[in-house]
Amino acid sequence: MDRVGPGVRDRRAEPDARLKELRTADEGRPPRLTVIVPTRNEAANIPLLLARLGPLLAPLDAELLVVDDSDDGTPGVLTQVAAEAAITVRLLHRPPHARPGGLGGAVLLGAAHARGEWVLVMDADLQHPPEAAATLARIAMRHDVDVVIGTRYAGNGSSGGLDGILRVATSSWATRLVKGMFPRRLATVSDPMSGLFAFRRSAVRLDRMNPLGFKVLLELLVRHPGARVAEVAYDMAPRHGGRSKASLREGMTFLRHLARLRGRRLVGQIRRSPRTRAERLRELGRMVAFGMIGLSGMVVNTAALWFCYEPARMHHLVGAALATQVSTSWNFLLVDSLIYRRNRHGSFAARAARFFLLNNVLLLLRLPVLQALVWAGVGVLVANAATLVALFLVRFLVNDRVIYTAVDKARRDPVRLLVAGAAEAPSTPSRRRYQYLKYRYDVAGVVTIGSQIMLPELEFFRAQWVADSDVDIAVRVSDVGGRGPQRRAAMTQYADQSVLRYEEQLGRLGANFRIQLGPPIEIQVGPLLARSPHVVYTNIVEALLRFVMVARGHMLLHSACVTLDGVGVMLSALTDTGKTATVLRLLRDHGGLFLSDDMTIVRPDGVATCFPKPLTISAHTLRAVQAQDLTPAEWRRLQLQSRLHSKGGRSLALTLSRFNLPIMGINALTQLLIPPPKYSVDRLVPCRIGTTTRVEELFVIERGKPDIHELDATDTLERMIENTDDAYGFPPFRYLAPSITIDGHGYAQLRAREREILAGFLSHVRSRVVASDTFGWADDIPRLLREERADRRTPVVPAQPWPRWSGDLTTAGGPA
Secondary structure, eight states: OOOOOHHHHHHHTOTTSEEEEEEOSOSSSOOSEEEEEEESSOTTTHHHHHHHHHHHHGGGTEEEEEEEOOSSSHHHHHHHHHTTOSSEEEEEEOOTTSOTTHHHHHHHHHHHHOOSSEEEEOOSSSSSOHHHHHHHHHHHHHSSOSEEEEESSSTTOBOTTSSHHHHHHHHHHHHHHHHHHSTTTTTTOSOTTOSOEEEEGGGOOGGGOOOOTTOHHHHHHHHOTTOOEEEEEOBOOOOOSSOOOOOHHHHHHHHHHHHHHHHHHHHHHHHTHHHHHHHHHHHHHHHHHHHHHHHHHHHHHHHHHHHHHTTSOOOHHHHHHHHHHHHHHHHHHHIIIIISTTSOOSOHHHHHHHHHHHHHHHHHHHHHHHHHHHHTTOOHHHHHHHHHHHTHHHHHHHIIIIITSOOOTTOOOSSEEEEESSOOOOOOOSSOOOOOOOEEEEETTTEEEEESSOOGGGGGGBOTTSOGGGOSEEEEEOOOSOSSOOSSOEEEEEGGGTEEEEEOTTGGGSOOEEEEOSSSEEEEEOHHHHTOHHHHIIIIIHHHHHHHHHHTTOEEEEOEEEEETTEEEEEEOOTTSSHHHHHHHHHHHHOOEEEESSEEEEOTTSEEEOOOOOEEOOHHHHHHHTOOOSOHHHHHHHHHHHHHTSHHHHHHHHHHTTSSSOHHHHHHHHHHHSOOOEEOHHHHSOOEEOSEEEEEEEEEEEESSOEEEEOOHHHHHHHHHHHHHHTTOSTTHHHHGGGOOBTTBOHHHHHHHHHHHHHHHHTTSEEEEEEESSSOHHHHHHHHHHHHTTTOOOOOOOOOOOOOOOSSOOBSSSOO
């Protein structure tokens, strides 16, 4: 959507602004990128600018739009050199009486005439090196962001091109002033007044902007608080020719612009002051009401604890845990129905899950304190009440601002994304670490992985015969990140050495990792992550495995796969629909072979390869399939695990990830303290594991009114891509993935190849939606298969040995 407001349309229709096509390189298609260069008396710089910039932009499908406010011969010089340019060149000249807004007005006018999906703004004096501009453009079009900023103040960037100490000091202090005045909106930006930046045209409302002077980017960032931002470090070069336009007058214009931006924000707040005051009073009222309900819940909690501790003779910690479940139920019903009945979001079950999750996480914090108070001689009931009171404010704030508040879509992403040119010097480890890869895996003969920590999801593929030197992906433990803490998490890409580094707020104590894109791919994880192998695999290894698979002609598809009566059947569903329970019931009631529950390896020829990761299950799932093999201790743990590692828990974690929190570290600690409930499929139901099958049937299972209908190829493709992307929604995938390059293929190429593989696979498969309001898919699917294949006999499938992959795999469910 081209968001152009009335003010911009007026500028576009300005009769005195003359647009000329100086050079047309390709009339057949619109460009992807428009480079806007505002000029004023830059005749000395134009020839060298086009000579250096044109060859760099030509591969990017770009056009150059010069918006000229010159009084010298700049338009004539541009006309002459444009004839030899390698790209489309357009000139928009504004005469002296039609130059509103100065440089800012020129940029907005150029943006209104831009034809590219992306718009890049740079100066003509070569202080923004064309090489840096081209790098910034490539990164902008590759990452899932809205604004990409060339920064002089982060990574290996430099402001050395500024003339003299006075200008350097002025720029530095001005940056600090701006960030101090807009601490939230500019929290992840190191150079908010940069003149080198790019933005996605559809993400910016030009009608909101009315910049004064040079600082267009500042206006853009303040007016678009929800824009996703990345930075690219560059060295500012000395001015090539002509004179700087900086002056005392421009400095005063900047201060006026800043005062106007801040003033409008303050005026807006003043105008909303009655509303804001009322909201604060309502929040105070909600807190009082929450406290009253909390007091009643404390009475319930104390009574339940007394019963467990005195008549039932339970240990006081066990009693406190049980009492928490009782009082949480009481509190939730009252809070949900009385305090937040008008602004509830999501389903009742989802709100309850988040409410219980919060109270049980706080329970883990309360129990050690409760025990310490008991050891100090405080009575059990008094100590329990004290711990409840101490966490009241935390419970209220999380409920009021997270659980019962809609997601703030205007909140800027808290993670800094920086692209630097040169990799950092290797950090000195705090102690010597060995390099031997103790655990080695051969994933379906396609990718080999070596790791110093066991990866439970890959244990089926354990292949100790793989040599350390032959692995495609190596995972080692190292000291990653700086020694001290930092204000926010950061993902840094070092372009020249294909190095990626993710570092959270806690320095080396955080959940940090470093990736050297190979071959081989070297992953270094910090000590915290090393203690949480599920996070290492799910958030880092599988993201890389996905794209290495694609580069080798396979796709890691988010789906389940089994064989029933020799027919390859694939299941797809949204999270928490009932797919895992359906798979287990199919295996229990109808036999067949199990290939996967979460991820399946597929090929364009319609063949699926097993990926039998341990299943993440819930108590409800186990009861549905009547699995009785768990010990009493495992059943007790499962009650808490099911709540924490559920859709509600994931939803809460994704909500918290929008705030400036070390979310990956929190995830690692949570899974370290309470591991997810993962069990091998043959522990849950009697079954055999197959290796490959040719998939003939794909069923997308949904909850709702009973229905069965066909899916066309396009709809199936989009659903499966969306389903797979959803499986990688947890941070830091969205920062990591666009920086991945495998075997010379960038992220966009890998995604395009992934779609091709999936389209080829689906061309061999019949796709249908099966809806049920009774969770009856495990009955509906076999019935459909029997009706359509009444004369088909089940083939005899011999038991397969533990596979040692070597090229093509033995087909378990029919000929490949």
